Amino acid sequence: MPKPVIAIFDVGKTNKKLFLLDEDYNIVYERSARFIETEDEDGEPCENLDSLKSSVYDSLQQVFQLKEFDIKAINFSTYGASFVYLDEKGKPLTPLYNYLKEYPEDLKNEFYAKYGGEDKVSQDTASPILGSLNSGLQLYRLKKEQPAIFKKVKWALHLPQYLSFLITGKAVADITSIGCHTHLWDFSKNQYHKWVKEEGIFEKLGTLMPADSCLPTTYLGKEYEVGIGLHDSSAALIPYLANFAEPFVLLSTGTWCISLNPFNQIPLTAEELKQDCLCYMTYKGKAVKASRIFAGNEHEKQLTRIAKHFDRAAYLFKHLKFNPSIVLKLNYKFPENKEVATSFSANSAFPDRDLNLFNTAEEAYHQFIFDLVKQQEYSLKLILSDGVKRIFVDGGFSKNEIYMHLLSGAIPNTEVYASSVSQATAVGTALSIHTAWNESAVPTSIIQLKYYSALPPTM
Incomplete structure (x- = not known):
């Protein structure tokens, strides 16, 4: 009788892994991959999004063929501070920009001057000033530097939610990603910060769902419970x-x-x-x-x-x-x-x-x-x-x-x-x-x- 398991994608900056865990949380299968980084339009190194996407599909197809396991659910965790920008057909519009990419000083000064200063925004969002690591500022930068692309963005998904999207086709947001040094979440009000709506970003972030949510999804002819992903x-x-x-x-x-x-x-x-x-x-x-x-x-x-x-x-x-x-x-x-x-x-x-x-x-x-x-x-x-x-x-x-x-x-x-x-x-x-x-x-x-x-x- 096949062993009931859950499939987990654990995507780090270096290693990308797929695990199968049994009901006692023992790892019963592991597959690992590493990709050569690509470059964005400025020549900066960044994640190879095409390779990552192919790896998710290929890995699942392979483990679904393992007769000794009965996969009940799928979920995802990845590193944070990384957005995938999708058009209305779900196709990425830009590279997956590196969160270590230097943030323009003039844009940074403009943003904080507009929304109350560094100290105010920092305290509201419970995050130090971190440049691109404040992933919300990546969205602000896209709007200011590439307005034509920003207009085409239907969904801006953090990386865990993008991987979930690849299987479910549902654009969602999760609090562990939104609430992690992004400048998107106002901790004092327990809601999105006011700038998110004022800059026209709120509607691009997907439906905010509890992080323990599952989306029942039919994939390759079988129904699975698919998590929305975690930081x-x-x-x-x-x-x-x-x-x-x-x-x-x-x-x-x-x-x-x-x-x-x-x-x-x-x-x-x-x-x-x-x-x-x-x-x-x-x-x-x-x-x-x-x-x-x-x-x-x-x-x-x-x-x-x-x-x-x-x-x-x-x-x-x-x-x-x-x-x-x-x-x-x-x-x-x-x-x-x-x-x-x-x-x-x-x-x-x-x-x-x-x-x-x-x-x-x-x-x-x-x-x-x-x-x-x-x-x-x-x-x-x-x-x-x-x-x-x-x-x-x-x-x-x-x-x-x-x-x-x-x-x-x-x-x-x-x-x-x-x-x-x-x-x-x-x-x-x-x-x-x-x-x-x-x-x-x-x-x-x-x-x-x-x-x-x-x-x-x-x-």
Whole structure:
């Protein structure tokens, strides 16, 4: 008898994956693809939308032929801040512009002058000023720079909803994408910001539906429950919300290290916004106070620098063990290690350190992680709230023993765990529509935890 499963597309900037999950949320099938980026009209790199579209169709066609599985539902999660602009026939009108594309200064100044200034818009929309990462500003730019194309836009869909559209043909919007540093959502009024209607954008955004909605769809001759898609950071939080009722903070580590506190409902201050705090949305439409640093990106750069200086292969650092004696030595060599971080910085202190001060690559790497953790400590404390006794760390740094020990020592009176959810984003995306495809109760064993004790006081 075929095993009932859900198909989940998990689309990251680098890897595009299709998973099949059974009713116990075990991954029973996985397929991965990577595409060569293409360029927009300005020569800027961007996602290959044609390849992504073909991959969705081809992947589904392949898994539908697997006799051992009975696919009950389909859902999608992707990276955020990315719009697909469709004409009335559902055909993309532009490339999928990169959210790191530089935003024109004159257009930025014009927008904020028109709608109350940076501080006002930032506080209303619970987002720092991020240029193209404020995806609503991408729409504003399209209207101003390419008015002829803007007039042809029938639907402007965030990437998760575009993937859903490919199967359902329905243009919808979801709060996890709309509410994620887009400048589109007014958190103080719990509705679209006034500029969205004034600029003629509201009617292009599709019908706003609950993120746990499904659209019954006939595809290739069979009916499926199809989700409307989720922003990946919000999806990754769902397994934790499903398994833990006591207040916690999730530190999701990757290219960005994002601290997510779904139990902090205090509105963001202007000062917090300037320190890269923002709000996400849970799939239930509840604000999640968050802070973030670009630590994974810095890790890649500094790891390359250390490896080159000491003539070591970068991959060897993955297996480096925590060495308390090195930490003691570094605390003596750099007295500032014992000081508490008192200000926000976009990078850690390590890029300014002279590598000639270190005797070994291991010593340099321990100091680098120490500097990263000090930066992370400050970022975490921006969103910590009363009652939070546990921090769950998932993603790449959760597997880094040096990082985990040093973080545990940096946040006293709080239990720090390395958490492991096999493909948390995919599992969360499946959980969001659990009742639409799964008759079993949500299992309590989805998350594996490893506790890290604080360092001895002598450290």
